[in-house]
Amino acid sequence: AISRTVxxxxxxxxxxxxxxxxxxxxxxxxxxxDGDPLYRMGEEPTPSEIDxxxxxxxxxxxxxxxxxxxRLRGMHEKIVLYDCHSIRSVxxxxxxxxLPVFNLGTNDGKSTEPSLQEKVAAILAASSQSWVVNGRFKGGWITRSFGRPQSGVHALQMELSNRGYMREPSEKGAPDxxxxxxxxxxxxxxxxxxxTILETAIAWAAR
Structure with a gap:
């Protein structure tokens, strides 16, 4: 329950x-x-506070x-870690x-087997929404550090543009x-x- 600004x-x-x-x-x-400061000048977290x-x-x-x-790997030969995020479109x-509506990241194919990436990409292609695989967002630390296909852990990051699920304002977000x-x-x-993506990932992992 900690904000990513912390x-x-x-x-x-x-x-x-x-x-x-x-x-x-x-x-x-x-x-x-947007580049707006989160702290007053001189009050940014120090190295010891970051630690x-x-x-x-x-x-x-x-x-x-x-x-x-x-725990899951103790029960299944392979599992899928699906890391979800959302971001403003502009x-x-x-x-x-x-930004495309769907932004699938697999660390340039390193965090999962190609067959799972291809199945998810096919779903995105059929969605009528814009999409990309390993574009601007290729997967963050979770995808990159936990995605180990050779060990049965397949990681995907999905970065959603806000406009895909909300009436996103065209201007910068503000209290009003x-x-x-x-x-x-x-x-x-x-x-x-x-x-459909999640059901497909489950079926793929269980095959």
Whole structure:
């Protein structure tokens, strides 16, 4: 229940960028995706505070995730870790233009067998929505560190553009237009696609 503005559990714990040369936020972000500061000048987290957050929040989170993976692998020959995220469709600081609705990341095919990636990509292609595989978002630390196909753990990251499931404002989010109220009817098509993806992943892992 910790905000990613406190510590981002999907970043390399060493602080190394997952996207060298591209704009991104850090392990303990000091600004938003828009580049707005999260702290008053001079009050950013110190190295010792970052260490404290890593030990208090990051390490237990990943230990729990590893324990669940170990539990499931004790029952199944292979499992699928599906890591879900969402993001605004337009963020000039992070990428040019408008992001596709579906952004599937498999660390350039390293975090899962090609057959699962191909099955999910086929679902996306049939969805009538824009999509990409290993585009701007290839998978964060969770996908990259836990995805070990050779050990029976297949990891996928799905980054959803907000407009796929909500009436996303065209302008920057502000208190008067964000968050957008959830509309089940509007979100129904993307929910159906995501349900199909999860069912397909389960069936693939159980074959």
């Amino acid at each position: 510590i981002d559990v999907n970043r390399d714990p060493s602080g190394v960028s997952l996207y060298p040369g591209q704009a991104t936020t850090t392990l303990c972000p000091t600004d938003t995706f 404290r957050r890593r030990e208090t929040y990051f390490a237990p989170y990943h230990a729990a995730l590893q324990a669940e993976i170990d 963020l000039p600081r992070l990428f040019e233009g408008t 237009n964000w968050p957008v109220p959830y509309d089940p009817t509007y979100a129904a098509p993307i929910r159906a696609t995501l349900k």
